[in-house]
Structures are given as structure tokens and as C-alpha cells.
Amino acid sequence: MQRRYTFFYLTMLCHTTFLFCHLRAQGVEIQVMEWIGQDEISDANLREVNRVLEYTLDYYEVALEGTQTIRIRIILKPMATTTLAWGRFEPWPHTQLSSVQWWPSPLLIQVLDTDVLQPYEPHATVSINSTIINNGEFDFSLSPTISVNKNGFLSTILHEFGHALGFVNLLRNDGIWYNYSDYQYIDRHSDNLSFLEADPFFLPLALLNQAERSVALTSDELYWSGSHVSTAGTFLLNDPAIHWFSSYAQVYAPYWSPPLLLHNQASHWDPSHSPRQLMAPSNLGNLNKLGLLLPAFVDMGWTTNCVTVLPPAVPIETTSSKSETLQSVDITNTQAVNTTVTLSITGPHASEFTAENVPGNLTLQPWQTATIPVSGAPVSWGYKTATLLAQYSTGISQVIKVKLDMYSIGVDTDEDGISDYDETRTLPGGPNPFDAQEEDSTGDNGEMTGDGVDDGRNDFDGDGMVNMDEFIFGYVPLNPDMFGVRTPQDTDGDGLLDRDEAGDASHTFDPYFGDSSGDFFYDDPDEIPDGQNDYDGDGYTNAFEFRWGSDPFVWDGHVQLTACSGPTILLGILSILWLGSVFLARMSRSGQAEDTP
Numbered sequence: 009m010q011r012r013y014t015f016f017y018l019t020m021l022c023h024t025t026f027l028f029c030h031l032r033a034q035g036v037e038i039q040v041m042e043w044i045g046q047d048e049i050s051d052a053n054l055r056e057v058n059r060v061l062e063y064t065l066d067y068y069e070v071a072l073e074g075t076q077t078i079r080i081r082i083i084l085k086p087m088a089t090t091t092l093a094w095g096r097f098e099p100w101p102h103t104q105l106s107s108v109q110w111w112p113s114p115l116l117i118q119v120l121d122t123d124v125l126q127p128y129e130p131h132a133t134v135s136i137n138s139t140i141i142n143n144g145e146f147d148f149s150l151s152p153t154i155s156v157n158k159n160g161f162l163s164t165i166l167h168e169f170g171h172a173l174g175f176v177n178l179l180r181n182d183g184i185w186y187n188y189s190d191y192q193y194i195d196r197h198s199d200n201l202s203f204l205e206a207d208p209f210f211l212p213l214a215l216l217n218q219a220e221r222s223v224a225l226t227s228d229e230l231y232w233s234g235s236h237v238s239t240a241g242t243f244l245l246n247d248p249a250i251h252w253f254s255s256y257a258q259v260y261a262p263y264w265s266p267p268l269l270l271h272n273q274a275s276h277w278d279p280s281h282s283p284r285q286l287m288a289p290s291n292l293g294n295l296n297k298l299g300l301l302l303p304a305f306v307d308m309g310w311t312t313n314c315v316t317v318l319p320p321a322v323p324i325e326t327t328s329s330k331s332e333t334l335q336s337v338d339i340t341n342t343q344a345v346n347t348t349v350t351l352s353i354t355g356p357h358a359s360e361f362t363a364e365n366v367p368g369n370l371t372l373q374p375w376q377t378a379t380i381p382v383s384g385a386p387v388s389w390g391y392k393t394a395t396l397l398a399q400y401s402t403g404i405s406q407v408i409k410v411k412l413d414m415y416s417i418g419v420d421t422d423e424d425g426i427s428d429y430d431e432t433r434t435l436p437g438g439p440n441p442f443d444a445q446e447e448d449s450t451g452d453n454g455e456m457t458g459d460g461v462d463d464g465r466n467d468f469d470g471d472g473m474v475n476m477d478e479f480i481f482g483y484v485p486l487n488p489d490m491f492g493v494r495t496p497q498d499t500d501g502d503g504l505l506d507r508d509e510a511g512d513a514s515h516t517f518d519p520y521f522g523d524s525s526g527d528f529f530y531d532d533p534d535e536i537p538d539g540q541n542d543y544d545g546d547g548y549t550n551a552f553e554f555r556w557g558s559d560p561f562v563w564d565g566h567v568q569l570t571a572c573s574g575p576t577i578l579l580g581i582l583s584i585l586w587l588g589s590v591f592l593a594r595m596s597r598s599g600q601a602e603d604t605p
Contacts, residue, residue, distance in 0.1 A: 035313065036074030036118065038065045041130055045084035048138035052452045052461045055474070056148035056161070057084070057136065063150055063321055064165045068173065070318055071302060073311045074118035080172065081130035087137040092146075092159055095168030097132040099178065100124050101193060110185075110195040112174035115309055132172035134165070144460045150321035151335075153294065160294040162321065163286070170287050170301050174308055177201075177274040179213075183221035196308045201259065201274065202233035208253040225272055230261035232277075234307025237300055239344075240375035249281040257281070257300055260289050296321065297338060303375050312342045315349060315372075315408065317398050323413035324361075324384040325425065337363070337380045337396060337410055341372035347400055348372075351380070353412070355394035356510075360386045361412050363396060386416035389427075391480050391520040393499070415480050422447040425464025425476035436535055437486035441468060442475075473501070482523040482533060490535055492522045503539020503551040514561065516543065517550070 040061065046054060061082065087094070097112040102119075104111075113131045117123050125131060140146060146161040147154035154160045178186045178195035185192040194214050202210040203224040210233060213224060224230050233256045241247070241255030249258040258278040277285040277300060285299045298318075306312060320335035341347045352367040363382045370378055386392055392414040399407050418427035424447035431442035441456060443449035448458035453470040464476030471491040473483060481500045484490040492501020499506050502522035509519040516531065517538055518524040526534030528545040539551035546563040553560040 076117040095172035183218040204229040231256035236303035357392040502537040
């Protein structure tokens with residue numbers, strides 16, 4: 009288990025949200041407080057699960073506002089083969105308009121601005137079927153397309169987090185409210201449902217008796233009647249599941265009766281919605297947009313940023329054999345009035361990114377969502393970055409910044425994220441284990457057989473940095489001592505802050521390439537991260553000199569340390585964290601060696 013904790017420490021350092029960094033107004037914080045069952049799946053699959061979870065957390069944190077941290081428990085365990093995953097929240101009673109209702113605790117703590125549970129209790133739990141993972145039935149890709157005959161893991165997790173954050177109906181099939189602590193109250197989800205008794209007349213579900221509620225659950229005439237979903241429905245003119253007169257959105261209330269209908273399905277949108285919705289009853293494809301879930305959350309009591317901008321899921325990949333992999337930015341106006349958003353792209357590689365109708369102005373009606381395709385046209389190989397600015401006004405000027413990333417590589421025949429050149433060239437440290445014709449030719453920790461994960465997403469040398477990142481940022485995927493620890497301030501993970509590398513007038517260092525120089529004024533890679541090198545040969549590493557205010561380009565036998573100011577202390581802590589990550593990685597490898605028979 010020590011290896012697992014070490015792995016996750018490194019993963020959180022190496023794969024923080026900088027890949028899709030969203031600099032935004034105050035949003036809700038969602039924290040994974042506990043992992044259970046990590047040993048149920050392989051390290052490679054665990055890394056993929058963690059990557060998707062990180063994006064999911066960022067996705068909902070961008071969309072929702074709140075002051076209270078939501079605690080989530082993640083469980084990996086064998087489940088029935090028909091169940092991909094399962095999300096639920098801890099319900100809590102609260103008085104709403106003089107009547108008591110069951111509230112999702114993740115939402116209620118935002119409304120009350122105080123926690124209702126103990127610090128050791130999760131507000132929600134998401135369970136994931138480890139059997140489906142181990143059978144290779146999930147596609148872990150964050151790209152817009154997924155493999156044929158596989159389930160989209162991102163869609164599944166986004167869906168289950170939708171349930172965990174509140175989109176669950178607590179009504180039994182027989183029309184009785186679920187009992188919690190022997191109390192029967194209506195729930196926040198049911199309070200937004202209405203039964204189409206005779207077109208166009210609707211009856212609120214809360215006003216029906218038990219028998220009538222039971223009928224409504226199998227009527228195929230149950231609708232979400234909240235005002236925000238209804239407003240959003242006015243923009244879905246061709247959606248057959250939006251009621252023609254009210255613009256209410258149909259939820260799933262099939263004609264099946266028990267025992268065919270084993271569970272109430274009203275916690276899902278009807279599958280006849282077009283476009284299909286994330287919270288449809290099953291997500292086997294690639295439904296990665298919140299859609300009607302966002303206005304439904306607002307109907308339940310959530311608040312959102314006035315304009316919500318959801319970033320691309322993954323860096324754009326460009327190769328000489330395929331010009332680009334399109335990503336998109338979704339912009340939603342959650343205000344009750346038309347809002348104009350001014351879009352532009354800035355940053356070090358801004359000219360190499362293209363977004364539809366950018367620069368320009370975008371006018372959004374209430375609850376309207378616009379999808380902005382983003383593509384890349386790099387002029388050279390390597391890592392590229394820029395920032396999409398979305399500016400609007402609520403009386404006060406607001407700016408949302410979305411980071412755009414691009415991995416520009418050569419021909420990639422097997423599309424595993426590693427160029428054919430890198431998969432066939434001579435590598436320092438041993439024979440090149442990769443195959444330009446096979447996307448899954450290796451595994452983790454020196455495994456020479458496929459493990460169900462593309463080679464680019466594997467970690468062949470077991471140092472905590474995946475192969476595609478080692479190649480793109482200038483490290484050695486065969487050397488467990490040659491890797492980077494990426495952070496928002498240190499893109500290439502070499503131990504030197506981006507601002508220091510970019511501010512170097514001699515261009516000795518590169519903020520996007522971790523091995524751009526060596527010791528003693530050597531200007532070629534030397535298989536050592538730049539932060540650990542000593543460019544001027546005075547006995548102090550480049551990272552040390554930058555962080556303590558000396559000049560890494562001038563030999564100095566007596567470096568003077570400044571007094572312990574706040575920034576100095578912070579830099580010292582960052583240094584300790586970086587060195588600690590290296591130490592933990594080496595401890596992990598030592599433990600693996602000891603466990604090897």
C-alpha cells in the first residue's frame with residue numbers, strides 16, 4: 009500500500025489541473041476525501057481513473073458556485089456487469105417554504121453556508137465497477153471520440169457525479185417517499201416534477217396522492233417543470249422531448265411496471281431527447297456536456313457563475329499525418345438577460361491556436377450554450393500553450409481565462425500519443441521498447457506486453473510521469489531518475505519556474521522543455537532536469553540560484569541568502585515539495601524492487 013500512496017502523491021503533483029486550467033470567479037470546491045479499493049485495479053488503470061476524476065472535479069467546480077467544500081468518497085469494487093458506476097449523496101432534511109424537504113447535502117451546505125455533517129463524513133459517494141475496468145470495457149480517453157464497443161469513462165463519471173451532487177429522485181416505485189430516519193418528506197428533485205394529466209395541463213408531483221404518484225412514475229408523461237430548464241427548453245426547438253407549449257423537459261418514466269421496472273428512473277432525462285442528454289438512463293457513448301443538468305441544478309437551488317466557460321478536456325494533438333484533433337470550449341449564459349461575451353486568444357503561442365469566430369463578440373440568450381471549436385496549427389514540434397479570454401459585464405467587468413494546450417509531434421501512425429520518430433529512435437538507457445505500429449506495446453514498470461492502456465499514457469520507467477509527457481517535455485522514459493514534476497508554475501516540471509525560464513534573455517532555458525542545457529555552460533541536453541544542473545559551475549544548482557536570488561549564469565562562490573521573507577519561505581517550501589516528490593518516487597521504485605521475486 010505504501011507504493012499506492014506514493015503513486016497518488018506524485019500523480020497529484022504531476023497531473024494537476026494546469027492541463028485545462030480555468031482561472032475563474034469563486035466556484036465550489038470538491039475534494040476526494042477517501043479512496044477505497046485502489047488495489048482492485050492496476051496502477052496504469054488507476055492513473056487513468058485519477059486523470060478522468062481530476063477533469064470531472066474541475067468541470068463541476070467551474071460550473072457551480074459555493075463556499076463549502078464538498079467531500080466525496082470514491083470506491084472501486086466489483087459490481088454487477090450491467091452497472092458501470094453508481095453515485096449517491098447523503099440526504100438531509102431542511103425546511104423549504106414552511107414544509108420539510110430532503111435535500112442533497114452537497115447542495116444544502118452551500119445554501120446554509122455551513123456544513124451539516126461531521127468532518128469525517130462524505131457528502132456523496134461514487135462507486136466504480138472495477139470488473140468493467142479490469143475487463144478493458146472502458147475507454148479512458150478525454151478526447152471527443154471513443155473506441156467502438158467501449159463505454160466512455162468520462163461520460164460515466166460525469167453522469168454519476170451529476171447524481172452525487174443532487175440529481176436523484178427519492179420516490180419509491182409505489183409512490184411513497186423514501187424513509188430516512190423514519191421521516192417521509194418530498195425531495196428537491198421531485199419538487200421540480202409535474203405530471204402531464206391531459207395536454208397541455210400539468211399537475212405538480214408534490215400535489216398528487218401516493219397512488220397517483222405511482223401512476224406518474226410509469227406514465228411516460230413526467231416532466232421537469234422548473235423555470236430554468238423551461239427557459240433552456242425554449243432554445244431546443246427540434247427536441248422531441250421538450251413539451252411544445254410549456255417547454256418543460258421530459259424525464260424518464262417508462263411504461264414498464266414492477267418487477268420489470270426495478271427502480272424509479274425519474275432521476276434521468278428521457279432518452280428521446282435530441283440532442284441526447286448527459287443524465288440519460290445509460291451513457292455508453294461520449295456525452296461530455298452538462299446540457300439540461302446545469303439549469304436543473306439551478307432549479308434545485310444551486311448557483312452558478314453568470315457566464316460558465318467549460319475548458320477543453322485534453323490538449324489538442326497535432327501530427328504531420330493528421331493536422332489537428334479538434335477540442336471545444338463551451339460557454340453558457342446563466343443570466344436572465346442577453347449577455348455579450350468578447351473572446352480573444354493571448355499567450356506565448358497564441359498565433360498557433362485557432363478558435364471559431366475568435367477574436368470577436370458572442371451574444372448569448374438566457375441559458376443558451378455556444379460551443380467554440382478550438383484547433384491548432386503549430387509551426388514547430390513541442391508543447392504549445394495560450395489563453396482564451398472571455399470578457400463580459402454584469403455592471404462590473406468580468407474576465408474568465410481558459411488555458412489552451414497543444415502537443416505537437418511528428419507522424420504518429422498508431423495514434424498512441426508518441427511520434428513514430430520517438431518510438432523508433434535510439435534512446436539513452438537501453439533499447440527502445442515502443443512500437444510505431446502498435447498503440448499498446450508496453451505497460452508500466454518495464455512491462456514488455458500491452459496492458460490495455462495506450463503507450464503514451466503508460467509510465468514505462470515507473471517514475472510517475474507518463475511516456476508521452478516525458479517525450480514532449482524532454483525527459484527519458486527509460487530512466488526512472490529523469491522525469492519532471494509539473495505544476496501550474498513549472499510547465500515542464502524541471503524545477504525552474506516558467507517566469508524565470510521565460511525571463512532568461514540568453515534563451516538558455518526553455519519553460520516547455522525540461523532538459524535544454526547541462527553543467528559548465530553546456531547548451532545541449534544531458535539527461536538531467538535543468539533545475540538540477542549547475543549551468544555556471546559554481547556548485548549551486550540552477551533552481552537554487554533562481555530561488556535564492558543569485559545569478560545562475562555567473563560563477564559565484566559565496567551565494568548570499570536573503571532574510572526569511574514570506575516569498576522566501578514559500579520558495580523554500582516549494583523546493584522541499586519538489587525534492588520530496590523525487591525522494592518518494594525513488595522510495596517507490598525501491599519498494600517495487602524489493603517486492604520483485
